[in-house]
Amino acid sequence: xxxxxxxxxxxxxxxxxxxxxxxxxxxxxxxxxxxxxxxxxxxxxxxxxxxxxxxxxxxxxxxxxxxxxxxxxxxxxxxxxxxxxxxxxxxxxxxxxxxxxxxxxxxxxxxxxxxxxxxxxxxxxxxxxxxxxxxxxxxxxxxxxxxxxxxxxxxxxxxxxxxxxxxxxxxxxxxxxxxxxxxxxxxxxxxxxxxxxxxxxxxxxxxxxxxxxxxxxxxxxxxxxxxxxxxxxxxxxxxxxxxxxxxxxxxxxxxxxxxxxxxxxxxxxxxxxxxxxxxxxxxxxxxxxxxx
DNA sequence: CATATTTGACCTCA
DNA sequence: TGAGGTCAAATATG
Numbered sequence: 001x002x003x004x005x006x007x008x009x010x011x012x013x014x015x016x017x018x019x020x021x022x023x024x025x026x027x028x029x030x031x032x033x034x035x036x037x038x039x040x041x042x043x044x045x046x047x048x049x050x051x052x053x054x055x056x057x058x059x060x061x062x063x064x065x066x067x068x069x070x071x072x073x074x075x076x077x078x079x080x081x082x083x084x085x086x087x088x089x090x091x092x093x094x095x096x097x098x099x100x101x102x103x104x105x106x107x108x109x110x111x112x113x114x115x116x117x118x119x120x121x122x123x124x125x126x127x128x129x130x131x132x133x134x135x136x137x138x139x140x141x142x143x144x145x146x147x148x149x150x151x152x153x154x155x156x157x158x159x160x161x162x163x164x165x166x167x168x169x170x171x172x173x174x175x176x177x178x179x180x181x182x183x184x185x186x187x188x189x190x191x192x193x194x195x196x197x198x199x200x201x202x203x204x205x206x207x208x209x210x211x212x213x214x215x216x217x218x219x220x221x222x223x224x225x226x227x228x229x230x231x232x233x234x235x236x237x238x239x240x241x242x243x244x245x246x247x248x249x250x251x252x253x254x255x256x257x258x259x260x261x262x263x264x265x266x267x268x269x270x271x272x273x274x275x276x277x278x279x280x281x282x283x284x285x286x287x288x289x290x291x292x
Numbered sequence: 293c294a295t296a297t298t299t300g301a302c303c304t305c306a
Numbered sequence: 307t308g309a310g311g312t313c314a315a316a317t318a319t320g
Binding site for chain 1: 296297298299
């Protein structure tokens with residue numbers, strides 16, 4: 001039996017969570033109205049607001065209810081609760097997707113485990129947000145190679161929301177690269193379709209050229225749009241940097257549309273695959289300007 | 293040297 | 307008791 005005072009506190013507690021949830025929704029609505037997701041400055045401000053609200057909501061949610069006795073719990077009991085919390089989150093999974101680029105989703109992840117799964121050819125890898133401790137971000141994801149095609153698809157399951165709001169403008173980070181390390185035993189080296197060795201290089205070149213062309217076309221259209229708005233555009237095709245990596249970074253930093261982002265995903269994946277397969281000569285000799 | 297990954301041990305649950 | 311998820315010491319990497 002709880003007292004009237006405790007009941008009032010519980011009510012206030014629930015109200016606080018409801019209000020914070022409402023604030024999160026309103027922020028998202030406001031963001032959609034104000035900038036349509038195209039203005040980086042507004043985007044950043046909204047990210048910050050959203051992060052603050054989400055974090056507040058989570059903190060309030062985690063604070064013990066007035067009539068609970070968190071402090072008196074034993075370590076064992078606490079660990080059990082944490083485990084149950086994780087189990088609950090497990091069934092509260094947000095999203096599952098199949099992607100050839102499981103490492104590129106705009107966030108930084110840190111691997112914390114790997115397990116072989118019964119009757120599955122490929123192990124399952126467990127990641128949590130790099131900022132899980134610093135910012136109490138509870139986001140985790142599981143990645144498992146789904147097939148042996150080229151490119152291989154990966155099943156990615158996300159759990160919990162990011163409260164760190166640490167979106168990586170340039171997703172080609174050192175970390176993300178390691179996650180898709182084809183030398184890792186957790187990921188089967190992708191095999192090309194059954195084609196004669198002599199045709200292989202042609203296939204690789206065609207894939208790379210196709211990806212580069214797509215991305216750069218998208219990039220140029222972005223430039224022309226931006227230049228009308230007075231933004232400082234990148235160089236023209238002749239002035240492209242010789243470093244493909246730098247170009248990809250620049251392209252990524254200007255990309256805002258989902259489809260273009262996925263084009264960069266494709267490109268990066270191919271570059272990584274090519275690097276892994278010792279045909280760096282291709283990367284050194286190809287200049288994006290050649291394909292325009 | 294700081295940070296990330298690997299991997300065997302450990303835990304919980306069905 | 308075994309499967310799946312997490313921890314944490316050892317190891318690798320930049």
